[in-house]
Amino acid sequence: MQYVVYGITQNPETKQYIVVIPDEFSSRRSGLNGKCISCGQYNTSPAWCQSCDPWRTTQGWTSKNENIDNFIKELQFKATGYEKVIEWIPFNNLINLQEINKSEPGLVLATWDKGVREIKGESGKCIQSRTMSSVDLMELNYSTLELLEKFITVHMQKVYRIHGITQNTETGQYMLVIDFYNDKRKSVNGICGHCKRYNTNPVWCQICDPPKVDQKTSGDKNIDNCIREFQLKATSFENVVEWIPYNRLDNIKEINRGGFSIVYSSTWLDGKRTVKGDDSLGYVQHRKKSCEVALKTLSGSQTNYEFLNEVS
Ligand SMILES: [Zn+2]
Ligand SMILES: [Zn+2]
Structure with missing residues (x-):
């Protein structure tokens, strides 16, 4: 590359000589x-x-x-x-x-x-x-x-x-200061009520919303922990997996019996999670009450939680 020089000058105060070159950012x-x-x-x-x-x-x-x-x-x-x-x-x-x-x-x-x-x-x-x-x-x-x-x-x-780097002054630990889901945050998704940033999905902030999912207990600590883990990773309101008490399922009828499982039809009283609205009106979380669902028995041992692999 040719190095263009327009001339030489001198700062009258410091007496320092200075080269005059083209502004490299002019374009x-x-x-x-x-x-x-x-x-x-x-x-x-x-x-x-x-x-x-x-x-x-x-x-x-x-x-x-x-x-x-x-x-x-x-x-x-x-x-x-x-x-x-x-x-x-x-x-x-x-x-x-x-x-x-x-x-x-x-x-x-x-x-x-x-x-x-x-x-x-x-x-x-x-x-x-x-x-x-x-x-x-x-x-x-x-x-x-x-x-x-x-x-x-x-x-x-x-x-x-990445906004920058900080250091915990008490422990000496370094931390990166970032917006973890910056690429997913969009104004059309609405603003998160907790962190006040744009949501990562319609009415869903992946940092703040998963821990807020209402937890019903299955009565089994391992299953509860497993469901909690799924919930914390949920990328949208519709993707939340939850424990559904059996008495919230109505009209259970057998519809198919295969080699490894039985399938039933049923009405889920609380209903599936959906998001209502559009980009211009905004979105709200919604449950489609009394919706039709299918139930399928899980294969695998019922005592060592092998069946949870089918859910994950
Ligand atoms: Zn300038
Ligand atoms: Zn948030």
């Missing part, structure tokens, strides 16, 4: 992104100037660990947009910590008081902004090296939105 500058307050040129992405903003994000903070500081700063210098910046997040900016869904080991829900980076305003006049928001903390280990390795893996997967 990305557009009036739709607004103007940079530092250099006065059009921004390279909404409310973000690739020449001036990355450097600014590297200033005024420290994790008190040189390796982590350098690692984050290197990422910040490469950030191509305001919302893509990864930062060091002091632990005291994270409040209301709750271990909410145990199906995701080491995931803790928290509120980030400084807030998630957002671009606000119409094109041409957009500004950098922060909104206090729920975030998921992924608990990692205590070693810097392992933290950075794990970070690189998660970053390459591009599944979660």
Whole structure:
């Protein structure tokens, strides 16, 4: 590649010589992104100037660990947009910590008081902004090296939105500050009443809703635990598996007898779970009361829970 130089100048105060070269980001500058307050040129992405903003994000903070500081700063210098910046997040900016869904080991829900980076305003006049928001903390280990390795893996997967890294000041444990289901959260699904983020499915937040499923006991601890495990992984309201008391099933009639099982028809009084509504009206959770279902006896031993394999 040819290296273009326009000329040489000298700072009269510091006496330092400076090379004048073309603006390497000129092809990305557009009036739709607004103007940079530092250099006065059009921004390279909404409310973000690739020449001036990355450097600014590297200033005024420290994790008190040189390796982590350098690692984050290197990422910040490469950030191509305001919302893509990864930062060091002091632990005291994270409040209301709750271990909410145990199906995701080491995931803790928290509120980030400084807030998630957002671009606000119409094109041409957009500004950098922060909104206090729920975030998921992924608990990692205590070693810097392992933290950075794990970070690189998660970053390459591009599944979660990564906001930054924090360290529990009491235990010394490092955590990634992320939005675990960022790729699934959509405004048409409505807002989660608990974490106030967009739901991952219509009226269903996969972090907050599974632990709230109303639990009926089967009277057997192993079966209860197994059903609980299914519930915690449920990806939508309709996918929830539950214990159904036999007296909630009416009109049971045998309809088919095969080699390994018998099939019955029946009316389920509580009814199957459905979601009513559409993208413009919004959605509500609903139960289709007294709906027709089939019952099938499970093969496998009834004493060693082999039959649960058929459900999973
Ligand atoms: Zn600039
Ligand atoms: Zn939620």
